[in-house]
Amino acid sequence: MSREERRDEFGFAGPLPASHRLRKIHDPGFPTGPEIGERLPDFELEDHTGRRVSLHADRGNSKAAVVFFRSAVW
Amino acid sequence: MSYDDREALAAYAQARGIGFPLLSDPDSAVIRRYGILNTLIDERDTPFFGIPNPGTYLVDESGVIVEKFFPRHIAMRESADTLLDSALGELLMGEASSVDAGDEDIRVEAFLHGGGGTLKAGPMRRLVVRFTLRDGLHIYGEPVPDGMVATTVHVTGPKGFHAFEPVLPPTEPLTLPGLEAPLHVWSGTVDWVIPVYADADLFPIDDEPAQREIELELAVRYQACDDKICLVPRTEQLSMRIPLGGLEVPSLMGMGEVDQNRAVEMDSAKYFAQLNARQTAARGSRDTEL
Numbered sequence: 314m315s316r317e318e319r320r321d322e323f324g325f326a327g328p329l330p331a332s333h334r335l336r337k338i339h340d341p342g343f344p345t346g347p348e349i350g351e352r353l354p355d356f357e358l359e360d361h362t363g364r365r366v367s368l369h370a371d372r373g374n375s376k377a378a379v380v381f382f383r384s385a386v387w
Numbered sequence: 388m389s390y391d392d393r394e395a396l397a398a399y400a401q402a403r404g405i406g407f408p409l410l411s412d413p414d415s416a417v418i419r420r421y422g423i424l425n426t427l428i429d430e431r432d433t434p435f436f437g438i439p440n441p442g443t444y445l446v447d448e449s450g451v452i453v454e455k456f457f458p459r460h461i462a463m464r465e466s467a468d469t470l471l472d473s474a475l476g477e478l479l480m481g482e483a484s485s486v487d488a489g490d491e492d493i494r495v496e497a498f499l500h501g502g503g504g505t506l507k508a509g510p511m512r513r514l515v516v517r518f519t520l521r522d523g524l525h526i527y528g529e530p531v532p533d534g535m536v537a538t539t540v541h542v543t544g545p546k547g548f549h550a551f552e553p554v555l556p557p558t559e560p561l562t563l564p565g566l567e568a569p570l571h572v573w574s575g576t577v578d579w580v581i582p583v584y585a586d587a588d589l590f591p592i593d594d595e596p597a598q599r600e601i602e603l604e605l606a607v608r609y610q611a612c613d614d615k616i617c618l619v620p621r622t623e624q625l626s627m628r629i630p631l632g633g634l635e636v637p638s639l640m641g642m643g644e645v646d647q648n649r650a651v652e653m654d655s656a657k658y659f660a661q662l663n664a665r666q667t668a669a670r671g672s673r674d675t676e677l
Binding site: 319321339341343347352361362375379381385 | 388391395399400412417418422426427428432442443444445449450451452453454457460461463547586588590658
């Protein structure tokens with residue numbers, strides 16, 4: 314595979330060709346969930362230590378950043 | 388938060404020295420409820436189906452979203468430093484790679500913000516040009532009357548380096564006798580923030596990077612005035628050497644110390660096999676329901 318086949322429209326290269334279905338790129342306006350000004354929906358999930366984390370109860374009255382990421386594995 | 392198992396997240400946290408909670412959403416229930424399941428991935432593409440459109444929400448003390456970052460392309464995501472700046476409402480200084488010019492009237496500094504001043508493929512960085520003006524002096528934003536010089540910053544770098552339009556702070560209006568329209572000026576400390584990123588020309592996937600650092604040339608042009616006189620317009624030429632690469636480590640202050648030299652590797656193959664087995668089973672039960 315040539316270097317150009319791996320490059321997408323943003324100029325980035327990946328192990329799969331840019332035309333592969335797993336390398337599709339969102340169009341502008343794709344869903345990004347709750348909007349600015351809304352309360353972030355509550356959730357309760359286990360963290361990496363096994364502790365149950367409840368978003369709003371556990372952050373107390375602090376600011377928080379909630380980061381959604383692809384995977385820690387691949 | 389990700390769709391990884393708790394065990395995989397524990398291994399990742401250990402390998403990277405992460406002190407903040409990594410949340411496990413193994414059936415993507417919260418991801419779906421938020422409406423951010425990545426639907427570009429086909430349901431049959433196991434184990435990839437189930438990931439979110441990656442992004443970040445910042446909430447205030449009452450839990451209301453004050454900012455969110457969802458890049459179209461994962462390789463153009465904001466860095467942890469940018470998220471922190473946004474949460475704190477300020478730009479933190481103290482990076483490597485900084486250069487400066489000017490004199491006691493006007494000081495011009497430039498530094499690469501994020502990732503400790505290094506550039507890598509993936510997270511965006513911010514090139515900051517900071518003007519520090521003596522009391523009473525101001526510089527101009529567009530538009531300016533004939534004969535005066537608006538502030539401009541021109542950045543050039545090697546192939547593979549991209550700079551977006553600068554993000555400018557708001558100007559203050561300045562009314563002068565004899566001028567119909569007010570001027571648009573900045574005074575005090577003024578930060579121009581230029582989002583930048585590197586693509587595959589600088590970080591080829593199948594080769595080591597051809598170079599360990601790049602050189603950026605900045606041409607910073609401005610004219611400073613006080614309420615009586617104007618100084619001669621100046622162009623400062625700044626050369627910056629920016630180191631490339633390095634491991635991307637979280638730098639959220641006070642939330643876990645990171646030893647950059649540690650070499651704990653995560654057994655990714657093992658956890659990928661577990662993830663694949665789990666997602667294959669989930670797909671099987673979805674198919675049965677249909």
